[in-house]
Amino acid sequence: MKVANGYEFVAMLEEIAPKKLAMENDPIGLQIGDLSKKVRKVMFTLDVLEEVVEEAVRKNVDMIIAHHPFLFRPLKKIDMTTTEGRMIRKLIKHDIIVYAAHTNLDIADGGVNDILAKLLALQNTTWIVPTHTENYMKIAVYVPEDSVEHVRLALMQNGAGKLGAEYEECSFRTYGTGEFKPSKKANPTIGEKGELTSVGEVKLEAIVPHSVADKVLKAVRIAHPYEEPAIDLIHLQNLKEQKGLGRIGTLKKEKSIEAFIEDLKGALAIDHVRFIGDPSKIVKKVAIIGGDGNKFIHDVKRSGADVYVTGDIYYHTGHDLLAIDLPTIDAGHNIEKVMKSYLKNVFEERAENLKYEAEFIVSEVHTDPFTFL
Structure with a gap:
């Protein structure tokens, strides 16, 4: 068995979600750390929050692979009294690599949007917005x-x-x-x-x-x-x-939007959704884009979808959706957490084939900031 370094695990990730697929200006890739370091434990997370970093330290993690980039905007300073500054200090102090695969993992075959489409039992899927x-x-x-x-x-x-x-x-x-x-x-x-x-x-x-x-x-x-x-x-x-970004496909049998929402909540392990539109409509063709789907509403409308599943819909975008008659389910940005177990399973299989000595875990920290009361 071989103890691989960060570069070798990045190469594994590149096979799953090539960097070339990422949208323009998406800050994917290495965020913190030295990829030449030997890596014995990898943790997968949706978000890199302070609680996630503390979990990584506690569990002796060598490398964090995240979906959402930790350093999304250029830093002007590192103030150790801020949450971000404390996280950077802890990551450097404990020699933990942070690496992000964002829109490249959304777009990739088998990636975030394919996982979501599979969980919703969509058939004959294709992308919504061409990107590459x-x-x-x-x-x-x-x-x-x-x-x-x-x-x-x-x-x-x-x-x-x-x-x-x-x-x-x-x-x-x-x-x-x-x-x-x-x-x-x-x-x-x-x-x-x-x-x-x-x-x-x-x-x-x-x-x-x-x-x-x-x-x-x-x-x-x-x-x-x-x-x-x-x-x-x-x-x-x-x-x-x-x-391309997003997926559109058909259900095996048409159903009411209300029935579809109940199935969706069970499939994605969520308790609540926000809904825009007429709940009495019938659903057969479903479009889904994990994360923030505001800018793609007209692409989805042109695709002929009966309902659009996404996250983070803005107030005024909601009015636009009513105007173009596109029923939309805002299931929350956090549904993208499905990537954690997916990457864990793929990395375990490939590491076994390559005879890498490593342990793969998913973060147990719940990173959704919203609570429904």
Whole structure:
């Protein structure tokens, strides 16, 4: 077993919620600490509050992974008499790393909005607001037959071969004969200098996201036995992948808004919601955006949703929702707490596969500031 450092756990998080997915100006990533530190215990939290920091100190946590960035706005000073200042001092004193995955975790496949949609039993879901387009390329590499599996693994382990959300390690092989004549200065793996050589080869093809193409190329060159491997990299015009914020999907059976709200409260483990609109309407198509959903009301209306589930709806936005006739459930920002157990489960599985010696826990601090009396 290996004790991993902060960088290695960040790499794990990057596979789940790549930083490239984050919205502009979202202060994700390292907030406090030294990522070269060895990490034996990781705690997941929605918010980094003083009580959460005290919990981390008490439980000997090495790294906090939060959904909401602790340092959301640039600091002008660190006053140790303030709550923020005390938190920073405690985190530094106890050498605790704080790392945030915010809108990138909202947008990512399997992330916050997918978890919420799954808990509400939504089917045939797609995003509401497009935020990111990924162009694809095709890589074709010519490999001697006895080295195909080694090169294939280099492709797949570095981001190639993923087709859609449900298929991975996709590739195609074509068998043929490769010919080459090494110069007198060459250092051929197969064949003799100055002589034409014929070798049974496989053309190994896979698709590659443009963002990882350089990484895949480097890995293939390292894994390939030839001094000068033949590699084609082709831009694909017919394959793009879009990602976006929020999810919209359908219920298995239509129901009244009142019945839907009762089901929602049970699914999200909450006691109260705020509602805007006509409660007598029937629901079949549901849109959900975790967190603050005020600025997206017109996107949701255009999506054809029967009801919109989100948090932190402003007073005047409520009037706008009535004006456009979009029934809306404000379930509170705190529903995003579902990310804690999700990340814990994914990290445990991946750490076991990588043979990392680490413990993963979720914060037990209730961070919702609102109490209904």
